[in-house]
Amino acid sequence: MPQLFPPVADTFVKVAIVAVAAAAVVFFPLRSLVIRSPYITGIGRYQQQPFQFSHLHHVGEVGIDCRYCHTSVEKSGFAGIPSTNICMQCHSQILKDSAMLEPVRESLARHTPLSWIRVHTLPDYVFFNHSIHLAKGIGCESCHGRVDQMPSITKHLSLTMRDCLDCHRNPEQHVRPKEELFSFGREEPNRGDVGVTLAREYKIGERNLTDCMVCHR
């Protein structure tokens, strides 16, 4: 029976083995670099919204409390996006003729809702609940960052599972006193016993926070 392969085939195989190994060494770190890059996660990326709303102005400069607009944040899983009516509660008095606010006035007059592009989004199989995080002493800033410095809202964290687990594994580093939940610029993470004391007060740690069904249902 004649040989199926010429002698040079050995070399091909050796090169191929080395090439595959080298590719794996390059590929996996590269892949993790790519999927964690802001290009994929969208951290810090401005989203062109249909209408320009500045958290920097409303939160940072004017000092409106988050709950004034995000009304259901303490009662429901969903923080709530303000209805046009809420905008107009102030803007029927302040800047009521501003050209910038024309879309808001039009929304109320024509009874057509404003339509925002979602920035903080989670996959459909993840169930995040705002109300319980606030009840257990996790402030807005922990996930949303310095909203008071954002002229247009952007992501502060990638909101991948790693971000969730970082905190669910060490909640005492992130808990805050109740009066600081809605304030920004507080130094993180907690040092010393502060967090541990707070966590005990909030009864964090009575239930395991890393069980799958805490987030996946």
Place this chain on the structure above:
Amino acid sequence: MTRSPSETADSPLHDLVENAALLPLERRTFLKACGVFIATAHAVACSRSPERIVPYVEMPEELIPGNPIYYASAITRSGVARGVLVETQMGRPVKLEGNPAHPESLGALDAYTQASIRMLYDPLRSQFAVDGGRPADSRRINERLAAARTELQQGRGKGVVLLTSTITSPTTAGLIAAFLKQYPEASWYQYDPLSPEEQRSATRMIFGKELQPVYRFDQADCVLSCSCDFLLTERGSLRYARDFSQNHHPASRMLKLYLAESSYSVTGAKADERAALRPSEEMALIGEVARLVGALPDWKPGALRPELNEFAQHAAKSLKKGGPKALVVAGERANPEVQGIAFLINSTLGSIGRTISFISPVEGVALGTPNNSRAGLAELVGRMNGGEINRLIIAGANPVFAAPADLEFAGAMDRVKDTWHLGLIRDETGGRAKLHIPQAHELESWGDARAFDGTVTLIQPTISPLFGGRVLNELLSQLIDQSESSAEELLRRHWSAAHPGDPASFQRFFDQSLKAGVVEGTALEPAAPRPISDAAARFRPVSSAAVSAAGAVELVYCPDPAVWDGSGFHNAWLQELPHPFTKLTWDNALLLSPADMKANNLVNGQMVEIKVGERKLRPAVFGLAGLPEQCVTLSVGYGRLYQGDTLGFNAGVLQTRAAFWSASDVQIAPLGRDYRLASTLGLVSMDRPAPTRMFGLSQLPALKPASEEQPSLYPPKDRSGEQWGMAIDLTSCIGCNACVTACQAENNILVAGKDQVARGRSMLWLRVDRDTDEHGRVNFQPVPCMHCENAPCELVCPVAATAHSHDGLNQMTYNRCVGTRFCSHNCPYKVRRFNFLSHADDTGPMLALLRNPDVTVRERGVMEKCTYCVQRIQEAKIHAGRENRPIADGEIVPACAQTCPAHAIVFGDVSKADSAVSQKKASPLNYGLLAELNTKPRTTYLARVINDEEV
């Protein structure tokens, strides 16, 4: 599971093997398709369109986005209301739960009502009006209504007939009265194939007037039922199921149930002593009981089979002992004379006024005696054929399908110049009508309806009509006075007339009634009538000749346990629901006793020709142990078109006016052809038999708690904190399947379809196993996930998609699952379901509105299973966490336990000794399924107890 030979003879498993090659593709075509698929998949994966958030312009005051709102309303079954609480999520109704304030529901619902929400979004719903075969818009309907009104005025209603299904609504009844007053020549008929007209004949016979019995199973010590399926198909069945299961329990007084029936009903499965008899033997049996009890002393014993005679002796002795605390019930569709004798026995026992009372019939209360019978329909057909009628307005009824076959309604309908049909579906009648108008679903409309005891519920919409459907009240109002009053105005007008007083107090009354889901004080006054003087004299003993000769086969029709009279036929949830006994889905079948199967040389799924007089039908057969010999059963509501396929066999082509619920002298001839039935029996079942444990009441005192502790190689689990568990009481469980549909609705379980079910790919998380013991006694055993402490599934998952939580749940993380199906193979209970196909994509955008937003919709290639309704557990944790308190016992109720009419399922924290579930599990009856495998299941069962006490 033990099964009769006829059931095992034709295992569908060989079908599976035969159909292994699923795709009719050649290898090359398949590879080409793969190439195209991979290329396009890459192309479409490049970008993601941004998700949008659309807030309200003005947010409704009571709404908290993300939190559900519940509205009290009602869903009717054959016109009779069951109170529901409708869960709405951001304006979409997504789930029905029973209204605890409602006298029938008491918080529970049956499968039929649970499933009714699906029809709201079903693509099969009629979406536009059809006039003369062409789509018509709303303006066209208004023109037709205006023209009809002019004609009505000219002829004072001559030649106009209104044909409705059962109406219990006081508002509709009032409008119909106004309609008939304004147009005195017009007439109104009610037709409902399942209306209890035999019961009304019986009460006329015994009490001299039309009455409706209301039973008090909570007061009874002994019950004899003659073909009365009071747990599932009788009017008031939800309430009766609750009362019965609480009273038929060792923790309570454990009433004794004797039951004789020709078919096999779920009530029959709960009987302590059961007799299978042919319809022709019913009269002789109940007459004999009446003689022994003293109700009919002159009755001459007929020719009763020895076993029936023994049954009669036992029952009579027990009834006599029970006296006023005994109760005899006969099915509302049973032979009127049988029902009459049952009433007489109750009268003799003194139980009238105690365990049974009577109210005036809930249908057409405002109008006195309604024209509501097959005789009435026959009169109507006579008038239609005589050319007397030129406009027939049919609302909610489907007489073309459901009228007795000998009336030939369809032919008569064609002789009427103008026929209108108002219905949710353009069904047989709608397709034949000249004008079809889509009806609004009950969840889209304003109205009212009475419960089985007369209590009125105001029906309120929870969403605007999706397809501009109309309601009968609006049509009637337009025909009466041209005013385009909305259904809400009509409802308010009716109730404000009944409540004179200032508008503010009426508004309070109206709001209060809407909120509570019941109108206070509307239950009909129960009475304890005495039989008329010559009532007993009319019963002559049946001679032995009246009992059909041996050899002649008899046929019984019954309502279908899932699709009811056919009104649930288009509901895919009800179609996919396995029959309580045969586990058939998507079809009905002619049910035969194993002896009859053998005598005719038949196996399951073979077709026969059945001849009743000159009428013929060719159904498939299915064997069921426990049926009487020489007597076959066929359920109604099947044999209709579903998306182009005929499903099941239409009993209606055999039913005639004279023989509507049973027929004698039936001939059965095997055809030698097979029909593909999709039964889950044996397809989805446990690895090894685990027969239901059962004890007699007399055995209980000797019973000791069995320790099932076994040594294990696994390290002991940390059991600190909450530990969830479930106990299922098999004495209480009535096998009604309500839990199965509730689970489907709550957990976004997708419909697999007949073909997939036949391949063993039913997606239902919860199944109700039934097994038959050597005496033909059927036991039901709901099997959800056992949440084993030593779960075999978790060990074999290569990607840790299924893992144990610290509070004892066997978690399933869909996004991790890669679909190896190892877990399902290693699960001894076979409770895991695999998405072989992408069922979610097939159902279209409409049904997406039905989904529960708290539960992930699973995609193809993912394993899923019962989660103990983890979304409800998490919601309770969050709720309690927000309020900084522990979770109370009973705060978490999974969907199956919530809907159970029998309270058979208890869920809670097993680490607390005083929780309801721990107390259940402490019973000596408690056992784990396949506990010998040492899986340590968290779901355990309480063995069934039957009352075996000798009287």
